[in-house]
Amino acid sequence: MRAPPMFDFRGGPASVRAPQGSVHIVMSSEFADLLTGYMRRIRASAAGVATEIGMSREAVNNWRHGLSLPNRKHRHKLVDCARYLRLSESETDRLLGAAGFEPEYPVGGQAPGQPYADYIDGLFERLQRLAPYPILLLLSQAHWGQPPFREALLNAARRLYGHASVLHIRPPYSVEADARDYFTAIGAQCGLDGIDSDFAFETALERRLAAGERVFCLVSRFEQGDAQLREALAGILRGLSEMYSGRLHLMLCGGEALAELKYQSGDLSLLNIASVEQWPDPGVAELRALAGRQLPAAQLDARLLERLQLHCGGHPALIDEALQAHANNPRLETPQLHECLSGSVRLWESFLPLLADEAARMRIGELLHKSTLGRAQPYLIDRLLRRLFWANLIAARPGEQGAQLEWRCAAVREAGRQILASWGEDAG
Numbered sequence: 001m002r003a004p005p006m007f008d009f010r011g012g013p014a015s016v017r018a019p020q021g022s023v024h025i026v027m028s029s030e031f032a033d034l035l036t037g038y039m040r041r042i043r044a045s046a047a048g049v050a051t052e053i054g055m056s057r058e059a060v061n062n063w064r065h066g067l068s069l070p071n072r073k074h075r076h077k078l079v080d081c082a083r084y085l086r087l088s089e090s091e092t093d094r095l096l097g098a099a100g101f102e103p104e105y106p107v108g109g110q111a112p113g114q115p116y117a118d119y120i121d122g123l124f125e126r127l128q129r130l131a132p133y134p135i136l137l138l139l140s141q142a143h144w145g146q147p148p149f150r151e152a153l154l155n156a157a158r159r160l161y162g163h164a165s166v167l168h169i170r171p172p173y174s175v176e177a178d179a180r181d182y183f184t185a186i187g188a189q190c191g192l193d194g195i196d197s198d199f200a201f202e203t204a205l206e207r208r209l210a211a212g213e214r215v216f217c218l219v220s221r222f223e224q225g226d227a228q229l230r231e232a233l234a235g236i237l238r239g240l241s242e243m244y245s246g247r248l249h250l251m252l253c254g255g256e257a258l259a260e261l262k263y264q265s266g267d268l269s270l271l272n273i274a275s276v277e278q279w280p281d282p283g284v285a286e287l288r289a290l291a292g293r294q295l296p297a298a299q300l301d302a303r304l305l306e307r308l309q310l311h312c313g314g315h316p317a318l319i320d321e322a323l324q325a326h327a328n329n330p331r332l333e334t335p336q337l338h339e340c341l342s343g344s345v346r347l348w349e350s351f352l353p354l355l356a357d358e359a360a361r362m363r364i365g366e367l368l369h370k371s372t373l374g375r376a377q378p379y380l381i382d383r384l385l386r387r388l389f390w391a392n393l394i395a396a397r398p399g400e401q402g403a404q405l406e407w408r409c410a411a412v413r414e415a416g417r418q419i420l421a422s423w424g425e426d427a428g
Helices: 029-041 046-053 057-064 072-084 089-098 117-129 150-161 179-189 198-210 227-243 256-265 284-292 302-312 316-328 334-342 345-355 358-367 383-390 410-427
Strands: 135-139 166-169 215-220 248-254 275-278 372-375 394-397 404-407
Touching: 029 057, 029 089, 046 057, 046 072, 072 089, 117 135, 117 150, 117 248, 117 275, 117 284, 135 256, 150 166, 150 215, 166 179, 179 198, 179 227, 198 215, 198 227, 227 248, 248 256, 256 383, 284 302, 284 316, 302 316, 302 334, 302 410, 316 334, 316 345, 334 410, 345 358, 345 383, 345 410, 358 383, 358 410, 372 383, 383 394, 404 410
Parallel strands: 135 248, 135 275, 166 215, 215 248
Antiparallel strands: 372 404, 394 404
């Protein structure tokens, strides 16, 4: 039996293989030239790309020098690479095509059926109208992500501002990071070399703004990490926003912790001047787009969408589980669906941290018997209601006397009753 070759690199466009019996070397000038050019544009190193996408530096260097192409099972790594290099949709598809892969964005613009496409477009319209400070706080409840549909947001920004003018900052999580590591990491995320301090980061960003560039910056999980370093970053962004009015557009995304920083701390001027946007519950169009990702078109009828609205109450985890249940059983009846949703592990995990003390358990037991829980406010003073809101167990909905707090749906209330009953049985 002939032994398999020690190396078996896959060929592709413009490739040349070595003679039989020798080590297979693939030369791909188109892919190598594209990758090298895109890396040089943001001054990305092979080590940086390798770390970001989970490959070895040797593998990335082999791609750059035309010695190999990504393996078929590594297509997702190449997509991650395109995101790290901040490629546009067309550039991403071109790089994938040069490696012999199918495109990621075959239609262009928003992906077909992209949930919240209209909302995201409107979000950027509102951001650009904000004056004198185009700074937006985008808050989302649990299970949506922070921000929700991040890639769709970034792609929309790239269409408006240009690929190179879109920055995505993710402050280091560790509270042990010093100022040098903190701003070096942020500089690398923005494609800036030689950043080793807050002053260096501010200078590099200011240079672009002073040249007349309009820059969009998405900041995910701004609240994480060391408080003093976060304040330093906030001061830089606030100062540049004031100095170059209308050129630096900021969108800070988060959930409960970010809302706490704005409404409770009150010591970060950047957040004090930011306008607030709450990620909305899905409407019929969003439900249809979400359902279209998991179900065949034949199942996307009005009855299904009504069922999703009624029984999931806009909760993203419940929508996901309802769609999975329908995919497994297209003839799923309402009682079965309700039983499935009320037994959701994600709902139970949301309730459990809120039931740590007896007083909270007693109050939640009382609230579960009420359909309306009180008036909704931008910041809920009542700590238990606030925690229920950010856990996405209750929602703010229009009422005759203004927005009211309500349980998301019957499945959430049933899950609450079941877990309280289970708690009592365990205690007994």
